[in-house]
Every structure is written in C-alpha cells, then in structure tokens.
Amino acid sequence: MKIAFMGTPDFSVPCLRALAESGHEIVGVFCQPDKPVGRKQELHQPPVKQEALRHGFRVLQPTSLRGGQGVALLKELQPDLVIVVAYGKILPADFLAFPKYGCVNIHASLLPKYRGASPIHWAVMAGDAQTGVTVMQMDEGMDTGDILLVKKLPIPPDATTEEMFERLSELGAAAMLEAIRGIEEGTLTRTPQDHAAATTVGLLTKEMGAIDWRKPAKEIHNLIRGLYSWPGAYTSLHGKRLKLLRARCSDKSGKGAPGTVLIQNGALLVVCGDGQCVELLEVQPEGKKRMDAASFLNGRGAADGDQFEMTE
C-alpha cells in the first residue's frame, strides 16, 4: 500500500519507524516547518523529519494545507492512505477525501474522552487509572471521526506523562499496524463516537505549572507528574523559582499553612490544602541542575518551616 505519513513530535516517531519497517511504500512524510529552538534560537528539525531523513523518505513541510495546497501535494504523491499522528494542523475536507482509504489518525486517549491537544497530560493530571490509543477515520471535526480500533493501557499511580508518552507511542505504533492490516483486509468496523460523552482539552500553558498549595495533596501530585517533563510544575521559595520534577503522596499529614516545608527523617514534605503532605523527590532550583531532595536539603536549599510562595 502507498502511504503518506503526517506527524511532528517525538510521539509520532515510533509510528513512522514501524511504518518504515512494515514494507509499505512511504510516498512522503509531512511535518511542521523547522522552528527556532533553544537558548540560541537555532533552527531545529522536528523529530519526525530527522527520522524520515534517516530512512531517506521525502519530507514535506508545507506552511498550510488549505486552499488546495495540501491536495496538490497529495496528487503528486498519490497515497492510498494517509496516517496522521500528532501532526499539529487541521486537515481540510478536500485533503481528507483525497486518498482511497482516507486519512486515519492515531490519538492518545480513549475517545471521545480528551479530544484535542495534549490528551496524555490531561489524563495523568486528572489522575485517571486508564488511558489508551484510539485509531479513527478522520473527519472534519477535531478528533470526532469514527473509531476503528482501541487499545487500552493502565496508568500507574505514580506514572508521569513522559512515561505514558513512551508507552502510548509504542502502543500507538502497534495499533496503527493492526489498523492498516484491517483496512487492507476490510475487516475493520467503524464505530461512531458517543459525542455526548466527549471532552475536549486545550493546549498546555506554562502557568498551569504554578502550584497552588491550597489544593489537596493528591491533586498537586497529579499536577506534578502530569506536567512532567514538560512544561513542568513549579513553586517559589525565597523569591526564586523551584521546579518540582518528581514527587509522591506521603502518608503523613502536617500542621501548618499550605506550602509549609516539613523535614522528617530526611524527607522533604510540603503541607497541602487538605492537611496531607506531598513528598518532593526531585527538584531544580533556578539556574541549577536538577537534584534529588536529599542533595537539595544538604545544600540548605530549604529548611524545616520554610514557606513556599504561591506565584500568581
């Protein structure tokens, strides 16, 4: 089968790699244009582009697919099927309709839950016990297409978004191959989504990482692991920003205002709104490298009784 692939970030790479090894003919790989990244604004190639080049695939980075621009490219490539994994742009109707088998998307949630951007973050932040990947036949809406295939995956209580990213991207690749096989053999059934049960999530912002210590410990822990490793949760101590990288719910409760630091048996605990504590395991002070809680305390980064400030 002649397949065109569309994707941009790390999450898409396992799918592209699986596709490359599948024996299908890859007629082209779409991804977002190179963007300036890093402290020095260097132009950076999206992970998918790097992977595509490694395989010698043709790379296309159109700024827009609208106004027939996308279709013009498809006419040239003549794919039977287009696989879309975290591409980052809405595909217009004429584009979706062009390939013989249409466009199929791999989405990292159990649709219709968490339609939209960053579904994995939201699932972890919500403290969900289960997530998965959904393969769907794309339509014009945002993740509203008919479901072709679903694969579920449990979310361990302390798992971070980063860990789930890895597992889900691998699972996504497996689901994708299975779906392609199904499409070729005509064995897949299309199941419409229950639109009434749909939830949609938006882009993440950095400000979301600001910890409000008045919230329950469980919620704070979910926020920290849900935003790990990007954009990251943070608080403020002595006027400096402190990134909170890893934590866990402590069975200890503590007196004191929310945000109070307690040091017990070498553990760095913080009192939360419900009186329960979260134990910080790994932090990163502004301008410093990441370090475990013990190092932070040894260097006197925080002392018993300190107050974390709640940044706006």
Next chain:
RNA sequence: CGCGGAGUAGAGCAACCCGGUAGCUCGUCGGGCUCAUAACCCGGAGGUUGUAGGUUCAAAUCCUGCCUCCGCAA
C-alpha cells in the same frame, strides 16, 4: 550579541564584595554503642577551587579570553 544564574573533595553548598595556603551537610572508610538500625558517638581518607593567561610578596578570591552546565524566553 535577547535577559540571568553557576562551575570549590563522590553529591549539594559556604568562603569571593573587604586577596593571606579551603569549611559545612551528606556519602564513603575504620572503630564504638546497641537485640538491632537508615539512629547516636569517635576517628580517617578524599580538593593542583572548569580551563588559559594577567595583576600581586601572596589569587578560590581581582582582571581578560575560552570551555561547560542551567533558569527565563522561544
């Protein structure tokens, strides 16, 4: 030149402003106490202070170049 912080024993820091041969917490090694211990007590090892040069009687400390790491911003 986008703004800013930092490179000192295995780890995290102090001493730098007001130059004078390096200190703290932890780890590590040995010994002691204890039924026992990640607890406590005693003792030891471990650093040419990122790198190159300059100023000086003397530089971790002042000056200059270079390398590296990181926060903000993207």
